[in-house]
Amino acid sequence: MRLLTKKYNLIPENTIVFFLFSFAIVEVLAELFSFKMILFAFRPLVAALLIYLYWITSKERNEFFFITIFFLLLTSIFIISESQLFLVLGLAGIIVHRILLIVYIVKLNKVKDFIPILIAVIPFIFIFSYLLSISDGIPEGSYYALLVQNILVSILGGVILSNYFMNETTNTPWLSIFGVLSVGLYFTVFIEKLFLNNLPPTYFRPLGMVLYVTSYYAFYKFVIDVERLNTELKANNE
Structure with missing residues (x-):
């Protein structure tokens, strides 16, 4: 099911992209100087801007994109807080988000043969399992949560790696x-x-913020590209 509502482009796409990366710079500075209030205010805006950016640029407006990024938005709010309840909710949210990412990418690429994915998952599983096994710094009660995260990230990496070699259409x-x-x-x-x-934390979190924003902008561009390619393919077949 797709949203077929007429587009209302109130703000140009380039302006939204400018805001997106401007907020990323603000977030990096906030991470460097540990300004919690700025982090809480601006980090969810990254996901919100991605949702709006997709809304004004996509002709299909697939609700799967909105749901996936909505869980990213919720997670970005929860993980900022130091409350144990919010951290648990954030962990649950990121697990759901990664599952939705995997399903969405598989759906967009119309994957029918899962054998290449299973093969491509192996190196990721091996690397993350090895790192988990040699670590002495695992927080108490976090082992199984980390294990689930490792598996999901490995599957995501396997899906993307197998697509690079196997899928020429999209x-x-x-x-x-x-x-x-x-x-x-x-x-x-x-x-x-x-x-x-x-x-x-200032050693790694600014880098993490840069990777966070650029990776999800790339995901947005991937979705738009696939929708465009599918539209062109349908037009050529008619």
Whole structure:
């Protein structure tokens, strides 16, 4: 089911992109100087801007995109708080978000053969499992949550890697860029939390913020590219 409402482009696309990366710079500075209030105010705006950007540029307005990024928005709010309840909700939100990402990418690429994905998942599983097994800094009660995260990120990486080699119809460089940046983001957070947690957070969180914004902008561009390619393919077949 797709949203077929007429577009109301109140703000030009380039302006929204400018705001998106301007907020990213503000977030990096807030991470560097540990301004919690700025983080709380601006970080959810990244997801909100992505939703609006897709709304004004997509001809299909697939609700799957809105749901996926909505969970990203919720998670970006929850993980800022130091409340245990909010951290649990944030963890649950990011798990749901990553599952939706995987399903959405598989759906967009019309994947029918899952054997290449299973093969492509293996190196990611091996790397993250090895890092998890040698870490002495796992927070109490977090092992299984990290294990689930490792599996989901490995599947996401496997889906993107297999698409690069196997799918010529909807192959767009934006998906590969999103894959590299998103896996890099998770790897950065993973290393910081489990191996270098004795270092100040300002060493890694600004980098994480840059990867966060650029990866999801790449995801947005990938979705728009696939929708455009599908439209052109339908037009050629008619």
